[in-house]
Amino acid sequence: MLKKLLLLLCFVYQVNAQDSLHYSIDLNRLQHDRLTVNVKLPAGVKEFCFPKMVPGTYAIYNFGRFVSNMQAFDATGKALSVVRKDTNTFFLPNAYTLSYEVDDSWDSPEIKGPYIFEPAGTNFQQDTLFALNTHALLGYVKGKEQIPVSLQLTTPKGLVASTSLSAQKDIYTASSFQQLTDAPILVAPADTVHLHLANADILISVYSPNQKIKASEVAKELKPLLKAQLHYLGGRFPVNNYAFLIVMSAHLKNGSYGALEHAQSSFYYLPEDSIEVMGPVIRDVSAHEFFHIQTPLNLHSEEIGSFDFQNPSMSKHLWLYEGLTEYAAQHMQLQGDLITLPAFLERMTEKYRTMNFSYDNSIPFTKMSKGVLGKYKEEYGNVYQKGALIGLCLDIFLRSETDGRYGTQQLIRDLSARFGPNKSFQDEDLFKLIAETSKIKGVESFFSKYVSGNKDLPLNEMLEKIGCELSSPAGKKDKVALLEAIKQDMKEIKNPSPSQLNLRKAWMTN
Structure with a gap:
């Protein structure tokens, strides 16, 4: 009986070991500005893929174009034929191990294709710097995206690896490909x-x-x-x-x-x-990026929670992921006394002007978000402009309906507690979920008018509630009216009422 049990345990261990993916990269072996990646595969491999796109980028990059010299081997070490089906997909049935070379994206002008924003790419400089966004280096087995993965990384002497991943003896582990590639690694002098x-x-x-x-x-x-x-x-x-x-x-x-x-x-x-020069820039950029620990980490739809690296489906809610994040990054600095109210209003004014001058605000924001990879690609930047102003209007609306007690801060906390990093909501259900969670009358109407609809944001109405104003001409259909509109400033009004001051205080402090 004991012998049978031991045999069973050994069998289970072998099955589990087979159902995992192991990568190894030696940064000392940089040749011709390329790194070699070695991979031990799970059983039953047919296709090995590289991401077409990754979360947070909102652009098609086709990282497979940086991959060359793909070689596959069976369990005996015999070379197998490899068929490249397309830019990002290799057909290699029954492979046991494989190796391939990768060029860095920062310094490979010979590789044609769209420019890759440096924070999403890679850079290999021997003995100096390795910027490793692992989604640009590592492939995955199609159909086994959720199996455990590990990466053994050998670093040059004098350089240290920095990452959010934990490691034991230079081996980084993760529960899935998505978790591993969601953690970039910076290798540089300490x-x-x-x-x-x-x-x-x-x-x-x-x-x-x-x-x-x-x-x-x-x-x-x-x-x-x-x-x-x-x-x-x-x-x-x-x-x-x-x-x-x-x-x-x-x-x-x-x-x-x-x-x-x-x-x-x-x-x-x-x-x-x-x-002295870069401090304000670092603070402002970091304020936005750090707040993504709320969205999409703790609050996201299935489009992000089950991201398809080959055929990504866009969520309708960039107003939430980017717009509300940008608003919170600015509002937080106001609440924390890092900027003044006039400074905050000046930043919002700039967003208002850019929104009107550079983007088509007749497109419903949900429609733009859904089509951001194609038809509305050029409208993406509006998520940081109109998206933030949606957040401002929504926050003041919620607070005005609750005597200042409930705003977007508490809304996101409540929704995050309901879902969290491992539970996704349905894209179509978000506005209904917000209404159920906040229990505030009229919030669904707000979204139908200003987010899924194309009515002008009620900036004047909302600003007035906190004793501020934006004087802009009615209409804005012709060029003269548009130019007049973008000259206006958001500012405090003279002699605000006690109710306006009370709501402003609540909005600025909690």
């Missing part, structure tokens, strides 16, 4: 700071080629911000560890910079300059 706030351990890792900025300086900028965010989130972070991975560059390509959010980290590509 310049890190660890902070502990409330329930969370925070890692700040900085690469500055000319040493113009230090992780300790960044930490001083971020600590007050993180404390304000902690208060805004109710005194507890929804994650227990988080990593800020920051690359400063002296030679920005395409003149673009920014960051990409992940569940427990964010990756930054910024101009290299002193902390």
Whole structure:
């Protein structure tokens, strides 16, 4: 009986070991600006794929175009034929192991295709810097996206790896491909700071080629911000560890910079300059990216929760994922006394002007979100403009209906508690869920008019409730009216009423 039990346990262990995916990369073996990835596959492999798109980017990148020299072998080490079905898909039935080479996306002009925003790509510099967004390096077995995965990473002497992943002896493990590739790795000379706030351990890792900025300086900028965010989130972070991975560059390509959010980290590509110059930029970008720990980490639809790397389906709710996140990043700074009310209104004014000057606001926001990869690609930037103003209007509306007691802060907390990182909502149900959760009359009408509909946002009406105003001409259909509209400022009104001041106080403090 004991022998049978031992045999059974061995069998179960072998099955579990087979049903996993193991990668290994030796960063010391960089040749011709390419890295080699070795993979041990689970049983029953037919197709090995690379992401067409990844969460948070809202663009088709086709990472498989950076992959070459794919080789597959059976359990005896015999080479197998490999058929490349398309840019991102390789057919290799019954393979046991495989290897392939990957070019970096920051410095491979010979590889044709769309420009990849640096925080979503890769950079390989021997003995200096490896920027590893693992979704741009690692493939997955089609049909086995949810099996456990591990990555063994060998780093050059003198460089250290920074990531939100935990590791034992340079081996990183994750429950699935999506979890592993949602955690970028920065390998560079050691310049890190660890902070502990409330329930969370925070890692700040900085690469500055000319040493113009230090992780300790960044930490001083971020600590007050993180404390304000902690208060805004109710005194507890929804994650227990988080990593800020920051690359400063002296030679920005395409003149673009920014960051990409992940569940427990964010990756930054910024101009290299002193902390005096870059401090405000780092604070503002970090405020937005860090708030993604709420959405989509703890609140998301199935389109994100079960992301399809080959045939992604877009959610209708970019107003929530990006717009409300951007609003919260600014509102939090107001509540935390990091900016003044006039400064906050100036930022909202700029968003209002950009919204009107650069984008087509006749398109319902849900419709734009759903079609952002195709027809409405050029409208994506409006998520940070009109999307944030939707958040402002919604927050004041909710507070005005509850004497200031309930706003978007509490709404997101309540929805996150109901769903969380492992439970998705149905895209079509969100507005109904918000009505059920908030129990505030008229909130579904708000969404039908201003988010799934194309009525102009009620900025004047909402601002007036907190003793502010935006004087803009009626209409805005012709060019003259539009130009007049974008000249207007959001500002405090003279002699606000006690009710306006009370609601303003609640909005600015809790």
